[in-house]
Amino acid sequence: MDALKIFGKTLTTSPERQEEADSDWTIVQQVQSGDVAAFDRLMVKYRERVYGVVYNMTSNREDASDLTQDAFIKAFQSINRFQGQSSFFTWLYRIAINSTLTHLRKNRLRTFFSFEKIDEEDRISADVIEALTDKNGADRGTYVHELQEKLNEAMQKLSIKHRTVVTLFEIDGLSHQEIANVMDCSVGTVRSRLHYAKTLLQSELQNYIKT
């Protein structure tokens, strides 16, 4: 049953997503009719998700903050051109990812990273860290920092497009179809990129994987 749910999630947009898209479209129409303050509701709703995607692509807090703000500015300036052919969050994600890709291409040689702290109140991350530190018996703080660096190093070895696909699927939880809509490619391309990225990450992080 779990496997079927996951398989279904990869193919189509879920009903929750559809509901979300409909409510977003209502707010967009209000903004287009002149209620500029309604845009703030959209901004508050999506800022953490957009920031998370951009941060995981750049691995730099300051750049992620600037790029997220730029994405919202561009969306605000172009809101009248949005005709509802896709969902608002797909359109917003596309603006944010294209801006980030342009930024990464321009600053290809710059390798300055700055990480956010891992929120250990998150249950999944707390379990993972506990499992890893118990086995190694290492100092928790030092180990977590080392793990972060190793994860980032492995992600940086992926190309920009592979990193984007991994971020959107594994971290943001989008379906293959939604990722294909955001990145303007086919579902098959999304699947092949994801497979390649996971193979590479598997080899890089094999010391931390315990099955």
Add this chain to the structure above:
Amino acid sequence: MTHDDRKAGKVTLEDLIRLKKAERPPQEFWVKFERDLRAKQLAAIVEKRPWWYWVPPLMSKFSYLQVPLGATAVLAVTLLTVREYRSSADPTFSVQTISGQLVAQESSLNNGERMAQEDVGAELASTYDSFAGVSTPAVAAELAANTDDVSAAVGMALNGGDLSRAAQTISTPSSRAIQANLAAARASDGSIAEMIDGIHGFESRVMPENAHVEPLAQMQSPSQQRRTRILASALPAVSYGTESRGETRGVERVGRTLDDRLYDSISRMAVGGDRLTLKF
């Protein structure tokens, strides 16, 4: 991977990647974020947009016309290129063109073909007519006069006359000026007249057509080469049909010196109407 699996110490790749999701900024970060975003929004309202800002939306409206417009542009460029090429390929009048035509006529005679003098004259006249149509009347009259000279020259060649003499009868302004200067030089100075008469080679500028010679026939056998070398060293005065290098160089040097002196003398003289000017 379930909570129990993680408790048991199992960690998958997906778990590790999801650790990155737990990398979140604190709440204070979002206060600053909102403040910065407001400032950027206000700046964006005041910002002057470039003139081309509206071009992409306009172009997206007419995106269905991309293929027809592109095809039209390609067709227009092709037509313009063809037209330019045709206009630049029109023939122009020149002495070289006439000489080339005469040589071509001589080679056609050598191949056993004969053209009537009237046909050649008519052909050349039609060439001049087409050129005269775009030139001034004075130039057209000059060209008409030259047409008669060319026809006469061709007639001489066809009737067995020397092609070089035929070429000499073509009168152009430059050739007439040179002839006048030569006549004046002859009349003024006897030594220059002897020099001019002694110079040979101007009438033989038209090179005869090379007969086809087998390459192997031009090669000398080793025994012949040896004989030539021995006899050349023993009897330097005897010539075997090939001039020595030294002799050829000497003749060339004399010719050049005479040419230089002739040109110097002509440049110092000027003939105009009833006056002869000499410069020192």
